[in-house]
Amino acid sequence: MKNKTPFLLLGSIVLLFLVSCGKEKSIDTLGGTNNAGSTGSEKGTWKLLNMHGITTSIVEITDGVDNATSVTTSDYITDNNTGTLKFDGSTMTGTNIGYSMDAIAHALFYTNGVLDDSLDAPISAVIPSTNTSATYKKVAADSIYVNSGVFTTVGTNGTTQSAGGGYKLAFNGDTMTMRATVDQSKVELNMGLTQRTTNHAVQIITLKKQ
Template structure:
């Protein structure tokens, strides 16, 4: 078994925690603020809620849960070999609380809270050959928040772009963080509304003289119930 550097493993696990606990900046709807082409691209986010694309977000909704799948990877070349660690997780939040109110241009979240109690797995590769894997538990507690507001734009009849975040996340270094702007696809089933998003980002940075490429992907479906 090849020994992977601590920075590679730590970086991959850190990416996982950040991706699981924060709503990231994402443009799943082909929406760019200020662009004349907004709404022409349906996006690549497909939700499997079985709901309808006809409905309205306006009103007050109880936060039921959020289901998320994540993938984060860190890779670099060392001694002519390509080293890579890929961490994946799949979880649904627990102990959910709070409400979100939409009025057509502003959303207000009050008392949002949830816990994450899940298992992640890191797979380690050398030249695309699996060397080893490590499964580990991770937990997060997002405490009940005070009311927070964000503006949003209706992009199409079943999609919105939230200008700033109202979903509070857990910073792995301690404390909480505010979510970033994001695009969401909406669907409805009875008195429930589903907010689906997907996000992918790849970056490169030099660590101890070695260029590391990091990739992060997350998809999530937030379920709300009309009050």
């Protein structure tokens, strides 16, 4: 098989943006109990402190003889965060929501299960301040489902508004965190080769009560 490293890397680094624009978000406790607890109310106005993204992407390409695989991970927290989120029980309104992100995608490349290359790729994006709104509903005492996104993200196709999804809420004094996961898996043909992509990402939004 010819060197598929650029192919594998492109498919992997896109995951860095999925925590803001994924179409398959689900409520998730991340496999443990949040020490901050779930007692509290989302209602009110909250200042955006930051968004934390944790991602893993696995891309496999096979030509029927050889199997090339990449495993790409990242862990980053947004900077220059601006704006507020207001919850009134049914509508989530974002005012001047903006941020920047600088991340490193750590990629490992395998051929037939043997590690043969690695690469660190820097990724940067700036999201200008934006006003948006979306309806939401409480699905449990500590969970909400937002019907469309209030966060804008930058991806390979430009700036887009995030899709809807579920968030787990936790409270600690005047701080609230919103957690969501993205899990995606697909198989497609890429220049005549079979490519399987499996993505997992966690988004943690931290807000402070105003």
